[in-house]
Each structure stands twice: as C-alpha cells, then as structure tokens.
Amino acid sequence: MSMMWIVFSALLFFTIITRFSVIQTASTSPALHPDELNSLEKVATTLGIKRVNLSYEDPCSLGTLMITQQVDSVWNPEVNNTIACDCSFNNKTICHITELVLMNFTLEGKLPPQLAKLRYLQSIDLSANYLTGTIPVEWASMSHLVLISLSGNRLSGKLPTWLQNLKNLKFLGVEGNQFSGPIPHELGNLTNLERLYLSSNQFTGSLPITLAKLVNLRRFWICDNNLSGTIPAYIGNWSRLERLYLYASGLKGPIPDAVASLESLSDLRISDMTGINSFPILSSKVLQTLILRNVSLSGPIPPYIWNLPNLKRLDLSFNKLTGEVQQIHKAPRFTYLAGNMLTGNVESAFFVNSKPNIDLSYNNFSWSSTCHENSNINTYRSSNSKNNLTGLFPCAGPITCKSYHRSLHINCGGENVQVTNSSRKITYQADNKKVWAATNLHMERWGISNTGDFTDDKSDDDTFIVSTSLRLSGAEKIKHHINYPLVLGATGAFVTSTLLAFGIYAWRRRREDKITRERDLRSQSLQTVCYTWRQLKAATNNFDQANKLGEGGFGAVFKGELWDGTIIAVKQLSSKSHQGNREFVNEIGMISGLNHPNLVKLYGCCVEKNQLLLVYEYMENNSLALALHEKRSLKLDWVARRKICVGIAKGLEFLHEGSTIRMVHRDIKTSNVLLDADLNAKISDFGLARLHEEERSHISTKVAGTMGYMAPEYVLWGQLTEKVDVYSFGVVAMEIVSGQSNTKHRGSDDQVSLINWALTLQQKGDILEIVDPLLEGDFNSKEAMRMINVALVCTNSSPSLRPTMSEAVQMLEGVIEIKEVMPDPGLYGHDWSMSKLMHIDTRGRSSTSGLTDRTETTMKSSVSGFNPYQYPSSSLECP
Missing domain, CATH: 3.30.200.20 (Phosphorylase Kinase; domain 1)
Incomplete structure (x- = not known):
C-alpha cells in the first residue's frame, strides 16, 4: 500500500510540475485574448464549420484556423485560411485579431454577428462560399474595418444603410450575391472607399448622387444589375479611377464627356447599353482595355482609337459601325470587330498586319482569293459574297489549297496518331495547339476558324465540341449503278x-x-x-x-x-x-x-x-542569400535582420513541433529562405526531400544537404534528427549577423568557416567584430550578442547540447536565458576543420567523376537543395 502511495504521489507531483511549467511558458509568450478566442469559436460555428481545433495551438502564432473537416475547394489558388494578429498589447503578451480570411471553403452558414466582438478586426474576407442571410447589424460598431469582402455567396436583402458608420472602409465587395433594392445613398459617406464592387446582384433604381463624394475611388464595378437612369456625369469627380465596369448594368447612355478627364483610367468596359450611339472622347494615355460592346455605336471608328499608346484590348463588336478600318497596323493585340457593317479589302487592309488575334467575322469586307495559313485573324462570314460555298468556307472552292481543307483525319485534343489499314497508312493530325482570341488555323490536314474566346471568360481551358455532321452545299449529283x-x-x-x-x-x-x-x-x-x-x-x-x-x-x-x-x-x-x-x-x-x-x-x-x-x-524579394551576399541587392538594416532570424526560427519550430506532420527540413540555408514584399522570412522546399530521393542514382537517400550547413553527425554517420536543422539554423543566424558566408575561406586552415572565426573572436573577447560592417554600427549590441550566442549554441558539435527550435525562439526573444556556449575544440580545432570534412568519404557513398580521377563525396541535396530563385552561391554543395 505504501509503495502504491509513493507511486501515486510521484505521479501527482510530476503532473503538477508539468502543468505549472506549461502555464509558465504560456504566460511568457504572446497569446490571443481569451475573450476573442471564445468569440472565434462562436464565429466558426455560425459560419458552419463543424470541426475546428483552437486548443492545439494559439491561432495568432499559427497564423491560421485549424479546420479539420473536409472542405471541397475549387481549382483556383485563392483558397485562403489566414488569421493575422497584433501582439503588441500588454508588454507583448496579448494578441488581438486584425484580419480574418476564409475564402473558397464552401461554408454554408451565415455571417457571424460575433465578429463585432473582435474589436481590433480590420479585414474580413469570406468570399466564394455559400453563406446566406444578410449582413448583421452588429457589424456597425466595427469602426476599425478597412476591408469587407463577401463576394460570391448567397447573401440577400437590402444593402444596409449603417455601412456609412465604417468611416475607415477602403474596400467593399458584395458582387455575386442576391442583394436587391436601391443602392443606399449613405454609401456616399464612405469617402475613404477605394474599391466598390456591386456587380451581379439585383439592385434597382439609379446611382445615388451622393456617390459623387467618393473622390478616392479607384475601381467601380456595377455590372449585371437592374439599374435605371443614365451614366452619371459625376464620375468625372473620381479623378483617381482606374477601372470602370458597366457591363449589362441596366443604365443608359450617353457616356458623359467627363470621362475624358479621368487620366488614370486604364480599363473601361461597357456593354449591352442603349443611348450611346457615338464614341466617347478618351484621352487617357494609360488606357489598356476599351470595351464598348453591343452599345449601338454607329458610323466609322474614329482615328484616335488607333492612337491610344497603351491599348492592348479593343472590343467594338456587335454594333452598327460602318466604313473602312484605317490604321489597322496600329491595332491592339486583341481586337474584336465582329458583328458590324465594316467594309474594305481584307487582303490589303488586314493580312499585312503582324498583330495577332483580330476578329473580323460577320462584316462586309471584300474577299481576296488567297488562303492565309496559321493566322490569328478570324474572317468567318466577314465577306458580302453571295456564293454559299465560298461564303461558308472560301478555301473549299476552286482555289488551289491543300487537302487539309476537306480532311476529317483529326485526333481531337491529342498528338499525331498513325493508323495502318490494309491499303495505306492514315495520319490523324494532332489537335494540340493553343486557340487564341481569334483563329484561322491551318494544320497539315485540317483547319479551324473561330470567333474567339469571350472577353470576360477567366478560364484558361478551352472546350472543343465535336460536331457529328458536316453540311456542304453545291455537290454535283451523278447517277451510277453503284449506290x-x-x-x-x-x-x-x-x-x-x-x-x-x-x-x-x-x-x-x-x-x-x-x-x-x-x-x-x-x-x-x-x-x-x-x-x-x-x-x-x-x-x-x-x-x-x-x-x-x-x-x-x-x-x-x-x-x-x-x-x-x-x-x-x-x-x-x-x-x-x-x-x-x-x-x-x-x-x-x-x-x-x-x-x-x-x-x-x-x-x-x-x-x-x-x-x-x-x-x-x-516571393517578391527573392532569397536571403541574394540579399546578404549577391551585390547586396537589398539593404537589410538591423531590425529587418532580427525579424528575418526570428521568422526562420519560428518556421522551423512549426515544422518540428507545431505541425501535424512533423518533419526535418534537412537543407536549411540562406538560399532556401525567401523574403516577401515586407521582408518576412519564409522557408522554402520543406518536406520535399523524399519526393526525389530515388530521382538520380548518384544521390544518397541517407544524406541530403549542403556542405557548410550540415551538422557533423549527419555528415559523418547519417544521423538525422531535428537537431540537424538546429545546427543549420545556427549557421544561417551567424550569416545574418555577419553578412558573410559560412563557406567563404578566411585565411588559415583553422578559420576556414564563419563559425570557426566566431569562436576565435569569442575567445579573444571581440565577438562583436563579426557584425556586418555595412550596418556601420547602427545596431542593437545587446540583441546582436544574443543572436550570436544563439547561433553558437545551435552549432555545438554535440546534438544533445543544442537547444530545440522552440527554445531557440525563446532565447532570441529574450524569454529564457541562453545556454552557456561550451568550448568545442573537438570539432573546430585543427583535426576537424572544414577543409578536412570536405574530403571525408562517408561510408563508401562516393562517385568518380568522368572528367577527373578524383573521388567525390556524394551528399547531394535532393529537391530540398533547390533554390527556386537561384543564387549563384559560393556555398559548396556536395557534388
């Protein structure tokens, strides 16, 4: 009985100590405010998320919501699950959510009123789901909101008038829903608004005059609605407007002359509108897209259209345009003139133009009797010819053309296929070419003419429809004995x-x-x-x-x-x-x-x-290696370097301890750390080492890495644990501080690496001499000492003496004391210098080069050693 009591007491004591340690650790790391954590759980429930794990790891440190239910997503990469937090509160111990993104998650719930309890929330993006109901009135109190994106859901009702309370709002997107009623005039009070997306709803009435106050507006989309009235002249007040979309909005023309004053306008799209009749005056030198489709334009195309310097897409199709097209050699890359009454000679006016993708179908041009192979000029039904045969297919008449115009030997969507029968070989011609906006494509045995892709079709896939019948008129009938x-x-x-x-x-x-x-x-x-x-x-x-x-x-x-x-x-x-x-x-x-x-x-x-x-x-700013070593393409001040170092440590901590799939990276180095636009560090190529272990026969499946960054126990004995990444991180951290490469020779054999040099300076008491001279002394010496010491303790030759990555993060942030750096002569002394390690034949894994007689160590990195933004590094990768 006494023995059982002793065991029970020991277990109880161990449990209490463990819980106390966890509480102590948690209290020193920033965490989401408990009230917001509770609100977040309710938000998930209201959205229709049935299984969400908020207890495994703090959402702010994870940067995402741990959703464990199956989610069927569409193909596009906008699938996004992001939580951003501000952790500067209460001496950096409390975090508040500032951004919530759940895009393309097929959520079937409602908009959560509980979001109003996230008092610091600035951005809500719940687009591309199946959410129903209305926008909850509780959101009216969210004065910090800058962005609301609810596009692509099933929301209904009227757009609430209380939106005017959100004075800081810059982005409002509700397109692709079922909102109805008039557009509230209160929206005009959102004077900071830059993007307003209202397309594809059931809005009625005219555009309110109060929208004239939206002088900061850059994009305004109001397509596919049931509006009435005319295009308002006050759009001239939107001097910063870049994109204006008025497809099938219900509005009527004319296009106000004020459009001419919009010097920043790069994209103007209007379709399916009456009352326009004549071309607007356009003077924007940055205009790239002009679409005036099915708006009853008449008369000739004005010459200034062809002189817009940056125009890339022009769509004037399905109007009543007449006359000859002048200056066709200046036509934009994508030009759509289908469905008009244009005239002129096709050969002389158009085929001399080197620009691709011109659609001339359904006009009154005069035909020239020449076949034009592989052009992207669509001339289907573009002639006023009365001959049915040549009108349908000019090259099918008596004109001399190749046999492909009458062949049915086509392998739809595939490569060339040759079929042999009793009498001959038949080649089924490949159908694998990209079909552009307008096509008159002639292959060896067949041809295709199309009127082009839809201008607003965002899909990159083209669908081919195989016809089961072919009708040609004009065939001569002759009677024979054979039927x-x-x-x-x-x-x-x-x-x-x-x-x-x-x-x-x-x-x-x-x-x-x-x-x-x-x-x-x-x-x-x-x-x-x-x-x-x-x-x-x-x-x-x-x-x-x-x-x-x-x-x-x-x-x-x-x-x-x-x-x-x-x-x-x-x-x-x-x-x-x-x-x-x-x-x-x-x-x-x-x-x-x-x-x-x-x-x-x-x-x-x-x-x-x-x-x-x-x-x-x-990643906009390429790799850390480029920033540190290659012509110093980026100027990294001390604040940026410290942020990068801590970011790398947190990424590795997640891989080792936080993710559901624990993994060792195996090739942490500066060229495998990428930098985004804000100089946030992001580790690349994690988890890919196994994908190509058997890719090439000379790659060892045991060792994969880059010499100068690999831990000694991994090089010598192939021992792979998380401590291998810890060692590599220590090397990278030292490179960040010094701006030097670990593999750059520094003179004597004992100081061949950066780590050797650092240990020598430490013994002399001059460790801060290793700091990058390009900083010109503008750095925090206390933080620099901490980073250097963390780098040294991480590169200890004994794996057991290295910290875990979670400990390294806490050391860098000053939460815990740094372990004492033990002298390490066994590794860094003369007998185990880098130059000696480079000649080790690890367990017979060697290959002989065909160019020399030298035997090389075969510790080649697999995919994980591949930098997507290649840096011509002086770092030595094992050959």
Whole structure:
C-alpha cells in the first residue's frame, strides 16, 4: 500500500510540475485574448464549420484556423485560411485579431454577428462560399474595418444603410450575391472607399448622387444589375479611377464627356447599353482595355482609337459601325470587330498586319482569293459574297489549297496518331495547339476558324465540341449503278462514329485522370489545387525564358500570372521519379496542408503530360542569400535582420513541433529562405526531400544537404534528427549577423568557416567584430550578442547540447536565458576543420567523376537543395 502511495504521489507531483511549467511558458509568450478566442469559436460555428481545433495551438502564432473537416475547394489558388494578429498589447503578451480570411471553403452558414466582438478586426474576407442571410447589424460598431469582402455567396436583402458608420472602409465587395433594392445613398459617406464592387446582384433604381463624394475611388464595378437612369456625369469627380465596369448594368447612355478627364483610367468596359450611339472622347494615355460592346455605336471608328499608346484590348463588336478600318497596323493585340457593317479589302487592309488575334467575322469586307495559313485573324462570314460555298468556307472552292481543307483525319485534343489499314497508312493530325482570341488555323490536314474566346471568360481551358455532321452545299449529283450516296453515307457515318468514339475515349481518360488526382487531394481534407498543364503554360507564357527565376539540379522555376492576376512561382520537377503519380500527389497534398506565416505556401501541383510541377506563392524579394551576399541587392538594416532570424526560427519550430506532420527540413540555408514584399522570412522546399530521393542514382537517400550547413553527425554517420536543422539554423543566424558566408575561406586552415572565426573572436573577447560592417554600427549590441550566442549554441558539435527550435525562439526573444556556449575544440580545432570534412568519404557513398580521377563525396541535396530563385552561391554543395 505504501509503495502504491509513493507511486501515486510521484505521479501527482510530476503532473503538477508539468502543468505549472506549461502555464509558465504560456504566460511568457504572446497569446490571443481569451475573450476573442471564445468569440472565434462562436464565429466558426455560425459560419458552419463543424470541426475546428483552437486548443492545439494559439491561432495568432499559427497564423491560421485549424479546420479539420473536409472542405471541397475549387481549382483556383485563392483558397485562403489566414488569421493575422497584433501582439503588441500588454508588454507583448496579448494578441488581438486584425484580419480574418476564409475564402473558397464552401461554408454554408451565415455571417457571424460575433465578429463585432473582435474589436481590433480590420479585414474580413469570406468570399466564394455559400453563406446566406444578410449582413448583421452588429457589424456597425466595427469602426476599425478597412476591408469587407463577401463576394460570391448567397447573401440577400437590402444593402444596409449603417455601412456609412465604417468611416475607415477602403474596400467593399458584395458582387455575386442576391442583394436587391436601391443602392443606399449613405454609401456616399464612405469617402475613404477605394474599391466598390456591386456587380451581379439585383439592385434597382439609379446611382445615388451622393456617390459623387467618393473622390478616392479607384475601381467601380456595377455590372449585371437592374439599374435605371443614365451614366452619371459625376464620375468625372473620381479623378483617381482606374477601372470602370458597366457591363449589362441596366443604365443608359450617353457616356458623359467627363470621362475624358479621368487620366488614370486604364480599363473601361461597357456593354449591352442603349443611348450611346457615338464614341466617347478618351484621352487617357494609360488606357489598356476599351470595351464598348453591343452599345449601338454607329458610323466609322474614329482615328484616335488607333492612337491610344497603351491599348492592348479593343472590343467594338456587335454594333452598327460602318466604313473602312484605317490604321489597322496600329491595332491592339486583341481586337474584336465582329458583328458590324465594316467594309474594305481584307487582303490589303488586314493580312499585312503582324498583330495577332483580330476578329473580323460577320462584316462586309471584300474577299481576296488567297488562303492565309496559321493566322490569328478570324474572317468567318466577314465577306458580302453571295456564293454559299465560298461564303461558308472560301478555301473549299476552286482555289488551289491543300487537302487539309476537306480532311476529317483529326485526333481531337491529342498528338499525331498513325493508323495502318490494309491499303495505306492514315495520319490523324494532332489537335494540340493553343486557340487564341481569334483563329484561322491551318494544320497539315485540317483547319479551324473561330470567333474567339469571350472577353470576360477567366478560364484558361478551352472546350472543343465535336460536331457529328458536316453540311456542304453545291455537290454535283451523278447517277451510277453503284449506290454512292449509300456507300458514302455509310463510310461517313463509320468515320464520324470512330472519330467521335476516339475523341470521347481520350476526353474521358484525361478527365478520369484529373478526377482521380483531385479525389486523392480532397481525401486528405486539404485545400490543394490540381492545376492543368494548359493553365500553367498560359500563366508562364509557355514557360518563356524571360520568366525564368532560376535553375536547379531538378529543373527550373518560372514566374507566372494566373487569370485573376495572382503571381505564382512554378517549379518544374523531373518526371523520372520512381514514385507513381498518386504517391506524388499524396505527398504534395500533405505538404500543402502546412500553413504558417514563415513557410512558403504551396498552392498545388500539376501531374500531366509527363510533367511534375509545383505551384508556390511568389516571393517578391527573392532569397536571403541574394540579399546578404549577391551585390547586396537589398539593404537589410538591423531590425529587418532580427525579424528575418526570428521568422526562420519560428518556421522551423512549426515544422518540428507545431505541425501535424512533423518533419526535418534537412537543407536549411540562406538560399532556401525567401523574403516577401515586407521582408518576412519564409522557408522554402520543406518536406520535399523524399519526393526525389530515388530521382538520380548518384544521390544518397541517407544524406541530403549542403556542405557548410550540415551538422557533423549527419555528415559523418547519417544521423538525422531535428537537431540537424538546429545546427543549420545556427549557421544561417551567424550569416545574418555577419553578412558573410559560412563557406567563404578566411585565411588559415583553422578559420576556414564563419563559425570557426566566431569562436576565435569569442575567445579573444571581440565577438562583436563579426557584425556586418555595412550596418556601420547602427545596431542593437545587446540583441546582436544574443543572436550570436544563439547561433553558437545551435552549432555545438554535440546534438544533445543544442537547444530545440522552440527554445531557440525563446532565447532570441529574450524569454529564457541562453545556454552557456561550451568550448568545442573537438570539432573546430585543427583535426576537424572544414577543409578536412570536405574530403571525408562517408561510408563508401562516393562517385568518380568522368572528367577527373578524383573521388567525390556524394551528399547531394535532393529537391530540398533547390533554390527556386537561384543564387549563384559560393556555398559548396556536395557534388
């Protein structure tokens, strides 16, 4: 009995001590205010989130809401789960939420009134969900709000008048809902408003005169509504206006002359409107898009239209324009003139123009009898010819053209396919070219003419519809003993059926593959995006070398822009991995589920056309290596350096201890730390080391890293723990302080590395001499000493003497004392200098170069050693 009591007492004592330690640690780290944590739980419930974990880790430190329920997301990378906080309160121990973003989560609840209890909230983005109801009146008290985005939901009712209370509001987006009634005149009191999106609702009445006070407005979208009245002249007051969208708004013309005074206007779009008749006077030198579609314009196109210097897209289709088109050589890249009564000679006026993508269909031009191959000028029904045959297809008449104009041998959506029958070989021509805005495309055996994509179609995918019938008039009828119509009909039916079946099979195969990949991702309850090859090809301009950000051992990285303006970085991986596509997708699915402010966000992937592609968020300021070592492209003051160092530490802390998938990065170095526009540090390539371990035969699956950053126990014995990353972090922290590279030779063999030099200076009592001289003494010496000492204790040769990353974070922030840095002659002395380590043959993992007789250590980094923004580093990667 006494023994049981002793055991029970010991367990009780241990529990009390553990709880006390946890409370002590929690009390020293900033945390979300308890009232806001409670409100956040109620917010999640009202939104329809059934399973949310707020107890695992503080939402402010995590930077996201831990949602564990399955969420079916759409393809685009705007899937976003973000919580931003201000932790400067109560001596930096209390945090308040300032931003809440839950986009594309298919939430089916209502707008939560409890958000009003988040008194410091400045930004609410709940767009692209299925939320219903109205905007709660409780939000009227949220005076700090700067942004409200509720677009793409099922909200209804009238737009509340109390919105005028939100004096700081700069962004109001409610498009794509079911709001009705008049637009409240109280909106005119939001004089700080810069973006007002009201499109695709059921608003009625005229635009209130009070909107004239919105002098800071930059974007105004009012499309697809049931408004009445005319376009107000007061839009001339919006001197900063950049984009004005009036598609099918219900308003009537004319376009007021005040538009001419809008010097910042870059995008004007008006369609489906009466009362305009004549062209507006436009003088903006920055105008890039002009759309006046189906607005009853008549007469000739005025010459000044062709002289707008930056115009890239012009759509004047479906009007009553007449006369010849002058100065066509100045036409914008995308020009739509379909559905008018324009005249002139097609050959002389248009085909000499080198600009692509011009749609001339359904006009009264005069035809020239020449076939124009592979042009992007659409001339379908553009002639006033009365001949049915040549009017339908000019090249199908007696004009000398190739056989492709009459061939049905097409492999829809695929590559060339050759089929051999008893008499001959038949090649089914590939159908794999990009179809642009207007197309007159002639392949070897077939051609296509189209009127172009819809101007506002944001999808990068084109849909091909296979016709099952072909009607040509003018065929001569001749009687023979053989029933030719029956034979031709049967043959045509067979060929058409075969092609249709083949096309359907190919389409279904591609669709099934895509559905399988997306199902694999959704099964993990994550918001991973499965991109198509066509989308990424369009985003990177066919992987143009001008968009290339860098080249690594496993492929290149390209900058891209998606249809919605989102900038991305697309990383090409080798497609020769021994892993199957499903394993690759599953691995990516797990990695993309890791969300932290100090990790580069992985949006998704593409597994298609024998390609393995990763899509990341784009980092504006490239890598830390470039900032520190390559011509000092960025000037990093001390405040920025300390923020970067702490950010790296917090990112690693999350990978080691905070994420549901614990992982070791294995290749932490300055080129794998990227910087965003605000110089926030984000770790790249985490979790990818396993993706290509078997990619190339000379890569060791045991050791992956970069010499100069790898811990000694990892180099010598292949021992892999979280302490390997701790060591690498220590090296990076020292580089941040000094501005020097750890692998840069400093003279004597004993001081070959930055860490050697730091230890030597420490022994001399001159440790601050290591601080980057470019700071010119403008730094906090106490903070510098702390960072240096943390770097030294992290690079101790003994893993057991190194701190964990959570301890390193607390040391950097001054929460706990730094462990004493023990002298370490065993590693840093003469016998174990860096130059000696570089010649170690680790357990026979060596390869002989074909160029020399030298045996090289094969500790090549895998994908994790690849910097998406390649830095021509002097750092020595193991060959």
